[in-house]
Amino acid sequence: MELNYIRSIPEPSPNPVVKIIVSVMLFCALLPTAFAQGNVFTNILRSVTGTVGRPETPAATPQTAVLGVRGMDEGDAKASAPAGDGVKLIDSWAVGRTEAEAAASRRGLTARSVEYGKATADTANPQGSQ
Amino acid sequence: MRLRLFGLSFLAVALGLMSFGIRAQSRTIDLGSVFDTAKNLVKSQSVGSMSEEEELSIGKEVVAATLGGYPPVKNPALQHRLNQIGVWIALQSSRPELPWRFAAVQSPTINAFAAPGGTIMVTTGMLSRVVNEAELACVLGHEIGHVTRRHHIGVLQKSLLVSAGASALNIQSKSGSSEEYRKRVISESKEIFTRGLDRSSEREADEDGVLLAARAGYDPAACLNFMQRLASLKADTGALAALYKTHPTAKERVTDVDKALSKLKGASPGEGARPELTLNGTETGGKEK
Numbered sequence: 001m002e003l004n005y006i007r008s009i010p011e012p013s014p015n016p017v018v019k020i021i022v023s024v025m026l027f028c029a030l031l032p033t034a035f036a037q038g039n040v041f042t043n044i045l046r047s048v049t050g051t052v053g054r055p056e057t058p059a060a061t062p063q064t065a066v067l068g069v070r071g072m073d074e075g076d077a078k079a080s081a082p083a084g085d086g087v088k089l090i091d092s093w094a095v096g097r098t099e100a101e102a103a104a105s106r107r108g109l110t111a112r113s114v115e116y117g118k119a120t121a122d123t124a125n126p127q128g129s130q
Numbered sequence: 131m132r133l134r135l136f137g138l139s140f141l142a143v144a145l146g147l148m149s150f151g152i153r154a155q156s157r158t159i160d161l162g163s164v165f166d167t168a169k170n171l172v173k174s175q176s177v178g179s180m181s182e183e184e185e186l187s188i189g190k191e192v193v194a195a196t197l198g199g200y201p202p203v204k205n206p207a208l209q210h211r212l213n214q215i216g217v218w219i220a221l222q223s224s225r226p227e228l229p230w231r232f233a234a235v236q237s238p239t240i241n242a243f244a245a246p247g248g249t250i251m252v253t254t255g256m257l258s259r260v261v262n263e264a265e266l267a268c269v270l271g272h273e274i275g276h277v278t279r280r281h282h283i284g285v286l287q288k289s290l291l292v293s294a295g296a297s298a299l300n301i302q303s304k305s306g307s308s309e310e311y312r313k314r315v316i317s318e319s320k321e322i323f324t325r326g327l328d329r330s331s332e333r334e335a336d337e338d339g340v341l342l343a344a345r346a347g348y349d350p351a352a353c354l355n356f357m358q359r360l361a362s363l364k365a366d367t368g369a370l371a372a373l374y375k376t377h378p379t380a381k382e383r384v385t386d387v388d389k390a391l392s393k394l395k396g397a398s399p400g401e402g403a404r405p406e407l408t409l410n411g412t413e414t415g416g417k418e419k
């Protein structure tokens with residue numbers, strides 16, 4: 001009788017057990033990525049809750065801007081619209097290797113072979129540093 | 131270690147996909163979407179897996195979007211000169227063959243942006259703060275470093291891994307086309323570029339700025355001078371707010387640049403050119419205070 005009662009309960013959609021299993025697996029899968037992005041818990045929570053808790057695509061986070069380049073002010077980002085003409089303008093100002101080298105030469109600039117070695121004990125004390 | 135993390139990640143997601151595969155017999159599920167997502171997931175595992183063509187394509191979208199908020203300065207002579215300087219520095223990098231583009235954009239904020247594929251944008255606020263060409267070289271070198279190291283692409287692909295995992299486990303998702311994937315890439319990249327990079331990426335870019343300026347014949351100590359001047363400004367001023375949202379503080383960066391200078395081989399701080407900054411035939415750089 002009790003068994004029949006249990007059977008009469010409609011199956012949740014999707015099965016909560018599967019939800020839990022998937023959540024754990026997803027957590028494991030996302031952990032390295034979240035670590036790599038430096039903000040472990042936010043990224044994991046954003047991913048897991050967006051996947052398991054809701055059937056639709058997760059909504060954009062408050063940080064999501066309409067567009068952006070690293071360091072872009074979010075206000076400017078939200079207010080802007082793509083500017084394809086700007087890309088063409090930028091392309092029109094492009095300079096080739098030969099012209100760049102000639103301009104550098106006129107300014108007295110010469111390329112040097114410079115690399116990084118091991119840090120010295122003394123810190124740099126450049127001329128003119130404040 | 132990285133390989134192990136990759137292996138564990140893939141195994142976990144694969145197991146997750148399997149559990150849904152079994153369940154798909156009793157429920158409606160788009161297996162095509164699952165496999166597409168898995169494919170994209172594998173594709174997005176390493177920075178090297180994204181072709182230069184894809185990198186350029188993403189970069190163009192980002193540049194177009196950016197210019198909507200930061201219009202380019204419509205002064206061809208200034209832009210031309212900026213490109214001469216920028217390309218000269220980029221030629222000293224590990225990716226001289228990229229189609230490098232440099233643009234001054236209108237904004238009072240002190241900032242510079244790098245888009246994947248080699249387009250660098252510098253605000254008029256930044257241009258007014260550099261006092262000579264050597265300092266500008268440091269700024270451009272920093273941004274060039276982000277491009278050559280594919281910092282944004284790396285974070286983008288990690289972010290795609292997260293979103294691909296989410297998509298794969300969403301049983302309501304429909305078949306994913308390459309267009310949808312492209313849109314997701316663009317969407318993710320926009321968020322990443324607004325959010326900023328991590329501390330180590332910024333340190334690497336600062337080191338690249340010093341190195342490239344030195345290789346291009348400029349005095350690398352100019353990088354330290356510029357950073358010290360930034361550090362002397364109030365952090366809460368509007369002009370610096372966006373910069374500090376995505377970068378370490380100028381004081382931390384002074385330390386990083388100082389360390390970088392001490393490691394240079396082939397050039398010494400104080401040695402090299404500090405030409406007057408002339409854009410559009412007139413002096414453009416700010417006055418050192």
